[in-house]
Amino acid sequence: MTSELAFIAALRALADNPAARGLNDDCAVLDFGGEALVLTHDMMAAGVHFLPDQDPADVAWKLVATNLSDLAAKGAEPVGVLLGYQLGESAQDARFIAGLREALHHYRAPLLGGDTVGGDGPKVLGLTAFGRATHRPVPSRSGAQAGDGVWLTGAVGGAMVGLEALRSGHGESARYRRPEARLAEGIALAPQVTAMMDVSDGLLLDALRMARASGVCLALASKAVPLACPEDRRAEALRWGDDYELLFTLPRGATPAAPATCIGEVRDAPAGTLLVDGTPPDTGEKLGFEHH
Amino acid sequence: MTSELAFIAALRALADNPAARGLNDDCAVLDFGGEALVLTHDMMAAGVHFLPDQDPADVAWKLVATNLSDLAAKGAEPVGVLLGYQLGESAQDARFIAGLREALHHYRAPLLGGDTVGGDGPKVLGLTAFGRATHRPVPSRSGAQAGDGVWLTGAVGGAMVGLEALRSGHGESARYRRPEARLAEGIALAPQVTAMMDVSDGLLLDALRMARASGVCLALASKAVPLACPEDRRAEALRWGDDYELLFTLPRGATPAAPATCIGEVRDAPAGTLLVDGTPPDTGEKLGFEHH
Structure with missing residues (x-):
């Protein structure tokens, strides 16, 4: 398998845009309509980011929380999320929806869209979260100063x-x-x-x-x-x-x-x-x- | 497996927001900073949306094109995309990046972020595309009138x-x-x-x-x-x-x-x-x- 770091490096080389820091572990931040739009997309895979037999309601919660945590680091308030979901067994999918409902209610982040696919392999899920920065300049990880x-x-x-x-x-x-x-x-x-x-x-x-x-x-x-x-x-x-x-x-x-x-x-x-x-x-x- | 329609119906019930029409086959449209922000997330799975042995460069192209097609139907100009990618064999991943580069260049849509995961199952890929509507009201599928x-x-x-x-x-x-x-x-x-x-x-x-x-x-x-x-x-x-x-x-x-x-x-x-x-x-x- 390709090293994830190598792939990300190749993507970064491809993305000739300073906003492309939103790869893997950070958000994209860009001006939209005079406000700062903050976007992030995190994926979770069974066996890597969650236990294959874990309650899907908890998986849904974590998928939401990890993405919103990226927004939190930017001082952004959530505007909405888009879900990418791989369908599975019905009772499991129902549990996922139950956990998703709880998390979105907890964080007041509406579900605005998404897509679903079938598939028999280990589950791969994705969530895009986007928000509005409440303060500009938007905090980044690059501003620490000696003496802080x-x-x-x-x-x-x-x-x-x-x-x-x-x-x-x-x-x-x-x-x-x-x-x-x-x-x-x-x-x-x-x-x-x-x-x-x-x-x-x-x-x-x-x-x-x-x-x-x-x-x-x-x-x-x-x-x-x-x-x-x-x-x-x-x-x-x-x-x-x-x-x-x-x-x-x-x-x-x-x-x-x-x-x-x-x-x-x-x-x-x-x-x-x-x-x-x-x-x-x-x-x-x-x-x-x-x-x- | 859960029926995709049943799952989408459950998600729609969960999404108590009119912008949630962006599920499965349409975009979310919402006001952001006084402009209309248009978002879509489409997934593709090996064996469903593309041939497992297909050139990954073409898969990348199609992933971009299908999402941007959703924006096109809204009269939106692309602002950027976020990629959700499941890593695989190195040469295949390199081909994917080559095709992604071509498609993003062709459509002038910058890669702004995303995430990668490992995984051995059939590949599941996702892309979030977002854009700025060029005309308001933003076209929808619900406005056809008798006589048109x-x-x-x-x-x-x-x-x-x-x-x-x-x-x-x-x-x-x-x-x-x-x-x-x-x-x-x-x-x-x-x-x-x-x-x-x-x-x-x-x-x-x-x-x-x-x-x-x-x-x-x-x-x-x-x-x-x-x-x-x-x-x-x-x-x-x-x-x-x-x-x-x-x-x-x-x-x-x-x-x-x-x-x-x-x-x-x-x-x-x-x-x-x-x-x-x-x-x-x-x-x-x-x-x-x-x-x-």
Whole structure:
């Protein structure tokens, strides 16, 4: 199989447009009618992004939440979604619709269109979400400045232990099954932040992406990161994805307009790097969920 | 497997929004920043919408063209597309990108974002296209009026014989492999038409859909329909899809602003019906490609 990174690189080369940053892990942002239109399309595949035997209602919820989380990082309010759905067994499809209804109601995002196909292979689902940015310039991951504080809404590790609970049948799995897109927080923070992104693939990996996009060093204090899992799982929790919190930077001394924790600071060098407790993280370990 | 129609009906019930007509075979149209934003999402699955061994460059072209054809029927100019792609074998993926590049260049539609997933099953692809309507009110399929003429751009049957040529290895297959979205025609016609839609699932089936949406009778003269196939295939050509011409209605006496052929007239009754040469088409035969 083609490496996903290679394919994305080829697509980026093809897309001779600065708005084409909306590939894979970010939104497209463009002017439409004098407003900032924010668009994202995320796919989920059975066996990769969800368990093949998982309740389709939870799959639907997660499909909506992951896309709206991308909008949240832009401080955008949802305008609507388009669904791409691969039909399956009737009872499963009915559960999917039930979860979709819940998620769209929860996030006040209307279903405006979409398409369905048949198919017997592992399910592949897609959702396009689009919204209206509430603040311009629209936050991006490339604006972090030396001297800024690094902040995180909520906690990490909840999806990790939630997935384990779901697999084992013991314990609370909601943080994995029903992630929360931080839309209200994103809208509140957008006018303040110098950079913002959602943490979908793991805090360390996404922090490194922000450091690279901004050309700065993000220096994190690992102990400062709030956990939604036992303390002895801290190292893993920093590398686990699916928590969908917002990672953002604020000028020194600023107080965030939404509940968040300061987890580090931005330095000017080494540019494009991440430090955890003063040292680069062990590259022998994955920093998060890499797309291959 | 769930009936596609049943699933779409459930989605429609869920989507408590008039813009939700963008399900399956139409666009969503909504006001954004004082302009009309037009969105559509079409999926294609191997073995259903394309041959599993077909050149992926042609599959990419068709994925773009089918979505832009939906925009064409709204008189919209493309603003951009988001791709949902299931990765496969490297050489095939490279061909897909080559065809995508050609199609996006041809239609001047930038790639603005998207996502990729792995997966071993039959390929499922999705594309979201969005555009700006050039004329308001935006044409719909529901505005045909008794007394209007029924018109068609181009000819039908070309995709039918093109698919046969592709399967047999003899003859010209371009009309199947590389359909043309009638964007310029749609923009020219939008200020004139009382109703417009693209013919994706077969002329008779789509004409019946327009009759139902408009609450009128479309009376077609089958011999008037231009063919891109031999005359003895006429009956099949009227029921075959994938030609992506525009079907529209104009007030009596109006001359269309793009090349087109008058193929019938709109009557007030029986409402929601189709007549071909004065009689309802044989319901024992399919009128076109039905979604199941």
